Amino acid sequence: MTSEIFKRKELVFALIAFLGLWLFLDYSVVEPGVQSVTADILKWATLLGGFMLIYGGLEALRYHSKVVYKKQRNWYWSAYFVAIVLVYVFSGLIQGSKGMIPQWLFNNMLDPASATMYSILAFYIISALYRTLRLRSIELAILSLVTIIVVAANDPIITIYVPQLTAVRDWFISVPNVGANRGFVIGAAIGAIFLGVRVFLGRERSLVR
């Protein structure tokens, strides 16, 4: 009976609305008593954030363990994933995050892998630029030419001979770019405001199913 009460959507939305309105009160009225309660609420939110990291890890482990157990397609990659996660977690628990094994795994596996994935962007940008930037239409021509001007302005070898490119690039970045960007930022902010309002009014169905 008690658990049924806690599952009611109205209770969830009431809690969301209360917390949201309290945070807005904290923003609107700067008063030490309100701020102290807000700090506690935010502490709980931080705790939840940390907990969700653990939940996500456990869920990934559960999914890949199932793949290994049932020997589904590519199960060996899932086995590798499970093995790495278990080694990392247990070595971290035993030795601490600054222990020899976690540090080795971090410096020699995670770090280079992350940097490699980021570096792939260089290759993809070049191939995308070569493949797609053709002066096929007016819009694409404008996109292409602005791209090439900014690329050239960031190239010291070219700016030695054409120093005016730097001023053109700065104009593109500080005038049309900022104007367009502000429009998007305002649009995104309006979207976030209305999402908050829908949540306060208990209308955001996707949050509670």
Next chain:
Amino acid sequence: MGWAKKMGEISSKWIYILLAILLVIPLLVPIPLPLTPSHYTMEVYETIESLKPGDNVLFVIDTGTSGWPALGPGVIALVEHLFRKDGVKVFFVEFESTSPPLVDRAVAAAPSASKKKYGEDWIHLGFVAGEETGKASFAADIRKVISVDYKYGKPIDEYPIMKNVKNMNDFKLIVEPTNAITWMEQAIRQWYTPYHVPIISIPPFLDVPWAENYYRAGQLKAYLAGTSGLAEYEKLLGMYGDATRGLAVMTTTHTYAIILFVIGNISYFLSRRKKEVK
């Protein structure tokens, strides 16, 4: 004119191989390049130069391991510059989970770090979970989210540097190099807007136009723009680091990109003309 069409259909394999060569050569063979610090770089430099003894600086390394190769040189240069300032106290904290070990890396690479005492001149507070909510919590009351330091795991109140530091109001400047512009936006929303603490940043290079938006609005005090910005900063400090080496790499790859663009469009127009003639 089959060759015109072939020019526009070069296999990705060859494009990548040539790019890889152009990325490696400048790292092996130093190419000296002219550098004049831009006004963006000078503004960052002058902001740090204007710090006085006793000022507290919050240094938020949110680059993550993936962003370290690109942004790390700038982080090291900023750490070095802050450590050169007598009496300025530096507080390291992270909101991106892979960033904590990067503090040790940055401090180890900064030559002036050897003159600074941990716990008195600088402290590493560690990782705070929750992203934007973590930032808001941290700003409201540091001790609500951090009780021990990251380096030694001791209570932070045991360190003299933490004596009069309770919340965001006790900081003079925030330095936030970040791998995702969204982290910088969170800092602007949760730190600059309510507490008016100025922020300087190294935004991800792809998002420099986005950072310009906040700079023009005055919400971001200054930022280092791209590899050239980092290289200019190294030059101002008299350092020759990875950013300066990276600038040479950027030069070769940018020139390559322009050549590919020209080749692609020549092929496009020649192929189109051939079709029209037919």
Next chain:
Amino acid sequence: MVSFAHPLTIAILALAFIISYYNIRRAKIGTLPTLRRKIPAVDAIEQAVGRATELGRPIIFTPGLSSLETIDAPQTLAGLSILSYVSKLAAKTKTPIFVGVSKATILPLAQEIVKMACLEAGVPEAVETQHVEYLSDQQFAYAAGYIGIMAREKAASNIFTGTLWAESLIFAEAGHAAGCFQIGGTAVWTQMAFIVPTCDFVLLGEELMAAGAILSNDPEQISTIVSHDFLRLIAIALVLIAFALTLLKVPVLSYINGG
């Protein structure tokens, strides 16, 4: 000491409540205006699912990098609405979908959306063909996981709609290399330059939110789009008024900044 936030902030929020409530009421009684502009990418979603079904290969989908507690939440919700629609279409033809999520908070939501979509399509057993997987909170680990699934499963269609950062180009180029039909959508402004030339169809900025609302078939979500337009018109009017007053040397900006 007690102090108060800027009155303009409170006024805008109050206005947002009033406009939202007004349009929700209109949605309930059916007097909302119809959304006039067609969004080609919305029609292309059916094409993407159809292509995957014909080729006998799966669809790969992601609702983006962000979660629901950040300012990018509307994009994530729009991405999840699109997931619901894609899931329903795929369930009817039992086309497999692989959904990669980056944030653990989105995982249970995505799983539930996929389950509900299969039930609503009348094919509950299709949930077995729809795999939702938490990849990683780390941006590039998530990107690597996603393109790995795309390559291994030989996806026919790649739909990535939501908050996308640097990984958008990785998805687009990897999708091109895998021969996927691609629909990309984000309101992250700096990534539009990457997805526009590389995807077959795109949802840019507000189109993503509008697509999410249209595909959800929920009048209240559509009422939000109408409310956006109301507040956007007010924002445009305020900008023009501030511009005119600044030209007349009235210190309006120093008032707004609290000076």
